[in-house]
Amino acid sequence: MEAVAKALHPDSKEKRYHQDEIIKISKQLLVQVLELPFDSKSRKMTELLKTFDGLDITKYANIVSQKLKINQDIYYYDNEHKNYYRGLQVCYQQDTESLIIGDSDSKGVIQAQDNDKQEIKTIDILVVESIYEENKISHAFAIANKQALTGLKFCPHCNSKAFDPKDKNYSRDYEKHTIKCENNEGKIVKQVKLDYIQKPFVPHIMQNKTYQYLIANGRQHEFKPTQYFITYDLETVPKIVNKKFGKSSYQMYELFPLSVASTIRNKQGIKKIFFSQQDGDDFIVQWLNQLFKEAEQVNADNQYITEACTIDTTIPYSMEVPIVGFNSSRFDISLIISQMQ
Helix, strand or coil, rough: CHHHHHCCCCCCCCCCCCHHHHHHHHHHHHHHHHHCCCCCCCCCHHHHCCCCCCCCCCHHHHHHHHHEEEEEEEEEECCCCCCCEEEEEEECCCCCHCCCCEEEECCCCCCCCCCCCCCCCEEEEEEEEEEEEEEEEEECCCCCCCCHHHHCCEEECCCCCCCCHHHCCCCHHHHHHHHHHCCCCCCCCCCCCCCCCCCHHHHHHCCCCHHHHHHCCCCHCCCCCCCCEEEEEEEEEEEEECCCCCCCEEEEEEEEEEEEEEEEECEEEEEEEECCCCCCCCCCHHHHHHHHHHHHHHHHHCCEEECCCCECCCCCCCCCEEECCCCCCHHHHHHHCCCCC
């Protein structure tokens, strides 16, 4: 509540608030928020504060906004990326049943609708968490300048949209948004824009050039699935590369390739190839060279053929040759990729 009191009563040239005054105001706000049956100056308040641990922001953020008629922008610190971000927005709503809370992914703040068009003040609060005696404690601070804290420039009208001054398009985007936001009086106006020409959602057609061409030419009955493919199986053997025994023992293994086999299915039938250490230390390279040669034939066999038994070049076909691995983990893949040139 001290952070809220400080945010609602910032220092100015005309008046500076001492810490005692902020504490006094925060006590009055606490009575208002919790609806306590006694005055902030009473002895009961003194007894309450001796055991009072503060308000949980996740539970009382809504209540504080409703009781004090304020909007709250709550910021947190990201330890991983070393920056501050707005993690919670709490808006005052006259109708308590339609209280809305937005998170950091929201594109804007839903402004409170007030019958009397009363201006609702927005305060900025920073929440920092710490660990004390294995307990997580949250500390709240009033933010005097959120732009200096976050390094972002906020729209003065909606107080929500943020821009990075380091971005090359900062001036253009900021000016464009502020002009539009000022015309909308700081409110978000969502409009649905429809295309002049209706476009059907058919990804199975639009993402397949072959099928798209056949349908456009009334030849969809000629569409065929991919029939020919290649499989492979890479055998590896673990080898100890480092070990240590003692109070903290460990034993490290590294996989070494032993052999590789492939099965090629094309129009001629089924063909098998096999390479191992007996063919040399570069047997994986030998296998890859042979695999690319076989893939050319598989790709040609998957093409569409005319009545003259030639490849139909009018039908677009750019499907990759399917190569399926059996019992092959990501470790096996890394052994193959390291040998590709």
